[in-house]
Amino acid sequence: GQNIDQPTEMTATEGAIVQINCTYQTSGFNGLFWYQQHAGEAPTFLSYNVLDGLEEKGRFSSFLSRSKGYSYLLLKELQMKDSASYLCAVRDEGSARQLTFGSGTQLTVLP
Amino acid sequence: GAVVSQHPSRVICKSGTSVKIECRSLDFQATTMFWYRQFPKQSLMLMATSNEGSKATYEQGVEKDKFLINHASLTLSTLTVTSAHPEDSSFYICSARVQGPTDTQYFGPGTRLTVL
Numbered sequence: 001g002q003n004i005d006q007p008t009e010m011t012a013t014e015g016a017i018v019q020i021n022c023t024y025q026t027s028g029f030n031g032l033f034w035y036q037q038h039a040g041e042a043p044t045f046l047s048y049n050v051l052d053g054l055e056e057k058g059r060f061s062s063f064l065s066r067s068k069g070y071s072y073l074l075l076k077e078l079q080m081k082d083s084a085s086y087l088c089a090v091r092d093e094g095s096a097r098q099l100t101f102g103s104g105t106q107l108t109v110l111p
Numbered sequence: 112g113a114v115v116s117q118h119p120s121r122v123i124c125k126s127g128t129s130v131k132i133e134c135r136s137l138d139f140q141a142t143t144m145f146w147y148r149q150f151p152k153q154s155l156m157l158m159a160t161s162n163e164g165s166k167a168t169y170e171q172g173v174e175k176d177k178f179l180i181n182h183a184s185l186t187l188s189t190l191t192v193t194s195a196h197p198e199d200s201s202f203y204i205c206s207a208r209v210q211g212p213t214d215t216q217y218f219g220p221g222t223r224l225t226v227l
Contacts, residue, residue, distance in 0.1 A: 031213075031214070033215070033216075035218075040202075040221075040223070041220065041221065042117075042204050042218035042219055042220050042221045043155070043204075043218050044218070045215055045216075045217065048213045048215065087154060087155070091214070096143055096160045096162075096168070096208075097143070097208060097214050097216075098145070098157060098160060099145075099157070099216055100157070101154045101155045101156075102154060103153065103154045104153075104154050
């Protein structure tokens, strides 16, 4: 099975940098995803890591260490619109490529 | 990115009725779609994996006779909640798998079901 942990809530200030951590213990691993979800809406894809290291995409970066079962999402130059829930998801090795989601981290950006 | 639509976006029904939710991939073909349920302030829970032309695979604890899934074409999967009860009220989200280098799931906008 999959066990995925991430903090429940975080608060940061507009313009700042925030790091959201995710740790996982899985029976199989075929990649880690980060999604952003605003209240009442569906998740939107942010990033994907399958190899160790940092993936950068604009203001968002994601890091993976497979040996440590650890990932983080880094958000730079925070904007008010970044207030949302951030979901860490691990993909399994099965043919269907299912995702198991963490409980999500609710980020609040303050002015 | 790939676009997935879902219809209806919101539905209110009486207890005992059935509700059908459609999930469509608009600009790509999806051999695999997924159905999730999300309760308030909780994460997404996978209900079933829908494969085009074959029976869906349900997660443990999900009643296949209550949540009927049909994936009749490469662009459409439907979820029918049969004999709905108030405890079935939830946010139902579908996703479609886009096969390729990242093999990513793209999500529909979700359906808010309220059973009175």
